Amino acid sequence: MKRKLFPYFLVLPTMIVIILFNVYPILRMLYQSFHQWNMINDMQFIGFDNFIKLASDKVFLQSLGNTFYFVFWNVLLCTGLGLLLAVFLQKNTRFNRFLQSISFFPYVVSLASVSLLWSWIMNKDYGLLNYVISFFGITSQDWLGSPGLAMNSIILISVWKSVGFNVLIFISALQRIPKYIYEAAILDNSGSFQFFRKITLPMISPTLFFITIINIINSFKIFETVQILTRGGPLNSTRTIVYEIYEEGTLFFNVGYASAMGVVLLVILAILTIIYFKTQSKRVQYQ
Amino acid sequence: MGSIELKNITKSYDNKKNVIEDLNLKIPDGSFTVLIGPSGCGKTTTLRLIVGLEEPTSGEVYIDDKSMEKVEPGDRDIAMVFQNYALYPTMNVRENIEFGLINNKVKKEERDKLVTEIAEIVGLEDFLQKKPGELSGGQRQRVALARAMVKKPKVFIMDEPLSNLDAKLRAQMRIELSELHQKMNTTFVYVTHDQTEAMSMATNIILMNDGAIQQHDTPEKLYEDPANLFTAEFIGSPSMNTYEINEIPDYNPPIPEAKYVGFRPSAAEVILNSTSEKMNKNDLIIKVKIITREYLGSEIIYNCESGFGKVYFKTFQKEDMSDENEITLYLPEQKLFYFDEEGKRVHI
Amino acid sequence: MKIVKKSSHLILSLFIFIVFFFPFLWMFSSSLKTLGETLQFPPTLFPEDWQWLNYVDAIQSMPFWNFLTNSLIVTLTTIILQFITTITAAYAFARYRFVGEKVMFGLVMVSMMVPGQLTFLTIFVMFAEWEIINTLPTLILPFAISAFGIFMLRQTFRSIPNEIIEAAKLDNATEFTVIRKVMLPMAIPTLVTLGLLTFIGTWNEYFWPLVLTTNNDARTLPVGIVAMINAEDGTNYHTMMASNVLLVIPILIIYLFAQRHIIKAFTYSGGR
Incomplete structure (x- = not known):
């Protein structure tokens, strides 16, 4: 009997943490989203009112749009540039490994550090970036302060930070392609672009797919750079879903309303996660 | 202990x-x-x-x-x-x-x-x-x-x-x-x-x-x-040649229960002049055609075909018999093993 | 033709180097300038006079040691707790068959995909009800397990041949001895990977300590530093960069020493 209970004893701490900090908060968020509550008054059931309000909340809809804009460009650039750099660095030489570890370093540095660093580089009066672009005859820009540019600057910083991770994953996928395929292609006299299109790309396409989904999921969580650099401004042009939940929930204490926003994010992430797991189980079968 | x-x-x-x-x-x-x-x-x-x-x-x-x-x-x-x-x-x-x-x-x-x-x-x-x-x-x-x-x-x-x-x-x-x-x-x-x-x-x-x-x-x-x-059949390499008795032409089992007969590849004697007589009525004489010859140094294994199944035999004689059209193997009674319907050994 | 190819390769390499490395160099250089020098345009590449005192100013402008202690406690405790929970849970999932195992493991996998960005609000409310906001446990407890670690370690435990465990049983080892002397030593590379990932992740964590704290008591370095800079309106870029260097240094040191390990760890975490 004691032996029968032993495994339960072993997984108990893990289960408590998961139930307390994953399962329960999600369920409670769902519950709260149907209520009006500001943490002071009693919770009040209001049905779908929060969601109806969301559908016509201009700021929320804008933050939703901003998030999608960010996700699209961030994923496209991270994946695309990552793949290009990986192809450029794929040969396993000391020099390439050095460049790879340089390009990966921003990824292991805190987003807070990266944001502070770029707030300095992108300073509109004394920033390095404006100095650099002056060589190309471009006038100084207010990178983080103009509504048309701020989100693009956030994307730039985000790509700079994360592209190294993509490079890493792509290089490991590229290096898994057996050598003899390259050798066969050399004997077949194939051009390098054709080789990339016909052989490399199909062979790393599972990796390409997975890294894209991981990038999408991670991009939807965009928050830190926004909070540190722009606080959602100027003119809400960098306001994102998570930032909106944060402000609504922990600054204005509209917990019910913020929970409803959380539910929207939950649905988006759940769909992506299901796609991720579905395709992952398929990939396991291939191996 | x-x-x-x-x-x-x-x-x-x-x-x-x-x-x-x-x-x-x-x-x-x-x-x-x-x-x-x-x-x-x-x-x-x-x-x-x-x-x-x-x-x-x-x-x-x-x-x-x-x-x-x-x-x-x-x-x-x-x-x-x-x-x-x-x-x-x-x-x-x-x-x-x-x-x-x-x-x-x-x-x-x-x-x-x-x-x-x-x-x-x-x-x-x-x-x-x-x-x-x-x-x-x-x-x-x-x-x-x-x-x-x-x-x-x-x-x-x-x-x-x-x-x-x-x-x-x-x-x-x-x-x-x-x-x-x-x-x-x-x-x-x-x-x-x-x-x-x-x-x-x-x-x-x-x-x-x-x-x-x-x-x-x-x-x-x-x-x-x-x-x-x-x-x-398990012990010995190559393994024992075994046959259903009633498939072997001109051979009657010495005991009625015997359903199978077998002999070790090393037990067969090769007779080149094919007009040999049985010394004992229970001895077995079979005619085979050689298919392959495996030269193992100290010994040679022949893989042959008889009318009723494959026959392996092992010999130390070095001269190549593969060209012979047909050879005769002689098995004396004491080299033969008999088994009943269930595969159990029966002794004469 | 070859020369063109080679030199274009070199130029591109240099470009990569500058794009990814120069900002850090710039951070370091700026951290040693005077306020006046940072406000020069065009900027100077190297400080005219190296102002090491900027670091002292940075540290004194905030409860730095308090933040550092919080960071260390949170990071180390999280790693230790994760080791304990991960080892025990992974061992159970790898070597026992029990009722509900599949459901529980499914929960672990699902929890891997539930980000703090979804749960922080209710957890904040929950901790507020428990009246423990602005204490360190709020930054540690939700991360006391690592779903990814359990997944990874379970694979490691499963890959240990059964024969080795049977051999240990015949050597009269108790189950505890088997875990301690046979299985854990074989899992060390996995534990190092997990430890590195957790260290980097927890040390760098900004979101969680930001949303779960309302004052400096429990703030860790990243949140603390940003909060202090925001409080003073963020124009002192030289001390801001000095603080930033202090924040990056531990990661840089670990990266220099365990770079291969770290790259492998992240490859594994994403390449699944």
């Missing part, structure tokens, strides 16, 4: 078909007993039941007449050498050998003495600080042996210990294991599917098939005096 007895052992996994059914066997103290049989015959399961890594569905295991029902594997005074050696990869050779001693709370000085002694016997003195990953296959094998020997067990169990070695090393280890058995004077139980290993080392062979014992005997008896068709 070290006799083993299995009484009415039945074993099944997940209530499926029995892997072993009503098995009874006695392994005498000090013997080198080899369990042999085709894969899936239950020999490894039998071994694991003795060690205690599996529990029988019913029946009991006795070691030195003591029931092992409630005795943990570690307390059975048994040591085991695994097929893949199962060395602890993170420990060096010394730690691998010592591990069991430490668990049994053997004192440090005593441990050092034992390890040095055993390392010398198996020739590992220079490798005690190495990790298994740095050793060759043969050296790993020796570590596995040393780890088993150091506990001075009553019973030594080996599960296909040589199967991962190359042919030359295997031949060498066979000799070393035999010597070791003589030196240590304990019971060895050894599982293999390789009959050369079984025949060369064993004092007793237990031949198994389909979870049941086919024959338990000395190597000589197993070869010379097989109890049934299965044993006759």
